[in-house]
Amino acid sequence: MAITAGSLRDWKLPMPGVDADKEVRGHVLIVAGSREMPGALLLAATAALRAGAGKLTIATAASVAPQLGVALPEARVIGLAETADGGLLADGAQSLFKACERASAVLIGPGMQDEAASAALVRALLPHCAHAPLVLDAGAMCLARDGFRFDSPVLLTPHAGELAGLTGGDKEDIAQAPQVAAQRAARNWRAVVALKGAVTVIAEPSGRRWRHEGGNTGLAISGSGDVLAGLIAGLAARGAALEQAAAWGVALHAMAGEQLSLRHGPLGYLAREISGEVPALLRALAAH
Template sequence: MKAATANEMREIDRIAINDYGIPGAVLMENAGVAVVRRLEVVVEPLIDRKFCILAGKGNNGGDGYVIARHLVNQGAKVKVFLLGEKTAVSGDARINLDIIDRMGIDVIEIINERDWDKVKLAATFADCLVDALLGTGFRGEISGDMARIIDIINAAGKLVVAVDIPSGVDADTGRICGTAVQAAHTVTFGSPKPGLFLYPGAEYTGELTVADIGIPTAVIARQNIKQNVIMASAVRDILPCRSPAAHKGMNGRLAVVAGSRGLSGAAAMTAEGALRAGAGLVTLAAPASLQDILAVKLTEVMTKPLPETATGGISQEAVPDIAGLSAASDVLAIGPGLGRHEETAAAVRAVIAAADCPLVIDADALNALVGYTDILSECNALPVLTPHPGEMARLTGLSSQAVNADRINIARQAAAEWGSIVVLKGARTVVAFPDGEVYINTTGNAGMATGGTGDALTGIIAGLIAQGLSSHDAAVAGVYIHGLAGDVAAQAGMVGMTATDLIKAVPAALYGIKSY
């Protein structure tokens, strides 16, 4: 499913109106009707229910006037509050404002303090508040009267339905511009917007409905929208089909280079994640001193001891051994638990530069690339990088706060600059490709905020590549499967959930997707 930015949606509207001759008033009518259809479901029955519609001076407010008309026609009791004066409303919004004026619907201009008292009183006794204040084109910080009315909406404790997007949420990034309407439901039009899926905006969106308002599908297709939301059906279609006569060699050979003294768990979870994702043969290469520990931890995984440093990480002498292992493998996952010793980091860079097979690069292997991202261009296959915001911050020289504030653009720019697939982990993981295409993942939950879940993702993506998926498809499918496995595991409770619980749930997640 495509997710259009504010500028893309503005252009889509313009083409629909100017090139196809669809009047803006028709689109506004369809938008308002779509919201009323949703209200029929969440506030049932409409008759005699009290609605308070908070409207701005633009087209979002115009949608609100359409909503008011249809609600009244169905027997609801409606008050409309306009933040400003009627004389400031123009265009299609003015047409619909004049209609409800003629219908005798109560439209109150919020101008003086007495008007603010009316808003508070109406919100107190309403069954539902409709946010029609700001649309997707808003930029800047919420302040003044707009902040005041949003605070009234949020303090009322009522069911809130947002029109197109909760006012105060940035449509492109999900950033909250000072304050924002906390909606229980949002009805968005034509195409969803990225900010409805990205946190913190996703937390304000509530249950999302994408409504068709009559824009021709060809108009949306013409925009070449590069933001996508990962859907179960798309993942199902790219997952490998296993032959009834399959044997382990047909399901891929995967090498994992991971672990150091005190960090053997990261290595084990990466290898287990790969197995649970369906890889046929997994070999874990780790410092020799970990051999006994890993042999106890892992039953189905083969292990390969590597030369190590005095501090228990892999040494430069391990590079030839890893090169031989990667040459015999379909994919190499490297990084979890390797530690940050400089000799280990140098060995990692040597392995990345010389690897013959596709790479999945995570954790300490990413830290080894800080200041050395140019070597990614030497890779024989498009590498997959899986940084969390802190690792991304180190790689880009930004703060983790800056990374999270603009996840799509930061990941997109990095993917283009490094010639790599960038999987920016976190709540709503983003997968970016060098051509600018971006995928937003919506599976997963707060129970995954625990050590080791990132290592599991590395193993899952690598396990899919081992089975023949392209690095592109494996990254997209991997993040969805990873999040869905977390959702399956969370059915037993999020608090106290572990990465091992998630890993064990991967087969159930895969089965669910294939049965979708």
């Protein structure tokens, strides 16, 4: 199925009532960042709120947690111990486990370092996230490299190079046949897969697929994927199923790039500017 403005209008997002409080709008937990890449969490968290989530908790490296708490005054902040290589540790982090259990949706991965630590962290958190949609992005996807199969709702967001690294496939072959590659990965992992690219394919293990073409080359910029992951997590926190959150997130991300290109030109706008376009786009899509 093609993802277009028209198909999105027919696939309406869950909308809170006029008297809904922040709890009804959903609580998103984002476990991300590192001392070298704290900005990835900032980008993802801002996007989750712009997508309409009502509450935000972030968990990140203790060395940068205070600064991110100031940059994100809307968030509760949990500081995590770090490995020598900058990875995040869940050892003794009971507050993180409890945050997982309270969350409406969880995003893990943007800006994380130390692959071994990242895989261990995801394994430790999975039992506490089983009730909620889980988005694995960037470094958190490394768990899937060993043929891991998921038992609860999970979305992975690789581009062709990442999928090649996770599956042992060829990047060029994946890029030439993204629908085949995304479907195979979804079945093997028992997860929803959003294979990002000029053409983005979203595949479910059951065989359903969605395809999006759009956006522009300006979106190929550092931090853009972190914004997309945050948008998807924010929409999932509002109550959208992972495949719907992914479809809407991919489309909103592309539409935001188009809006920015009209003002700034095809190149040169920043990932941090993408989220600011989203509320107006959501309003426009809901108005028809």
